[in-house]
Amino acid sequence: MSEQKGRLFIISAPSGTGKGTVIERLRQLRPELYYSISATTRKPRDGEVDGVSYYFVDHERFRELISSDAFLEYAEYIGEYYGTPKSLIQDCIYYGKDILLEIEVQGARQVMALDPEAVTIFIVPPSLEVLEQRLRGRKTESEEKLHARLERARLELEEKSDYDFVVVNDDIDRAAEEILSIIDRTGDGSLS
Numbered sequence: 001m002s003e004q005k006g007r008l009f010i011i012s013a014p015s016g017t018g019k020g021t022v023i024e025r026l027r028q029l030r031p032e033l034y035y036s037i038s039a040t041t042r043k044p045r046d047g048e049v050d051g052v053s054y055y056f057v058d059h060e061r062f063r064e065l066i067s068s069d070a071f072l073e074y075a076e077y078i079g080e081y082y083g084t085p086k087s088l089i090q091d092c093i094y095y096g097k098d099i100l101l102e103i104e105v106q107g108a109r110q111v112m113a114l115d116p117e118a119v120t121i122f123i124v125p126p127s128l129e130v131l132e133q134r135l136r137g138r139k140t141e142s143e144e145k146l147h148a149r150l151e152r153a154r155l156e157l158e159e160k161s162d163y164d165f166v167v168v169n170d171d172i173d174r175a176a177e178e179i180l181s182i183i184d185r186t187g188d189g190s191l192s
Helices: 019-029 059-067 086-094 105-114 128-138 143-157 172-188
Strands: 008-012 071-077 080-085 099-102 119-124 165-168
Touching (some): 019 099, 086 099, 128 143, 165 172
Parallel strands (some): 008 119
Antiparallel strands (some): 071 080
16 A cells, blocks of 8 residues: 555536536646546547546446445436446545546536545536537537536536535636646645
């Protein structure tokens, strides 16, 4: 075991806010941060790779993983499941590695209850109009799914006050730098 426990950093944001892009930039700037890869039942988007972007599994396999208590947290989001594999997170914390968890609000609540020392960061879009433009720009969903994502985003934005920090993603580099500053400032265990 490491002399110092690893720290857990939870990053949440509504779909389309750009959290994946910000986290990718964070990982370039600070490659020693461990990034937890989630499992999901949704289909891969163009360019996504199994075991790198997500662990892509079907609904039946996901339910088997739930039954075997393999997830730190899991949640259903717009008809698909997402979950964080438990064993790797526990190992990283034990061996002193800091971990980034990119999870949605439901899952974040579960992890906050399990680990009150986790540092929580909520990424918001500059506006709901920008969020809608980003989601439409993906061209990956039907109009019905797009409206469901926008409605879900409105509800999730109401929960940002439950997080330790809120970061506006108006510029990827600036947002990534702000999150790194939070990580560095909270290294002593303070949330100032």
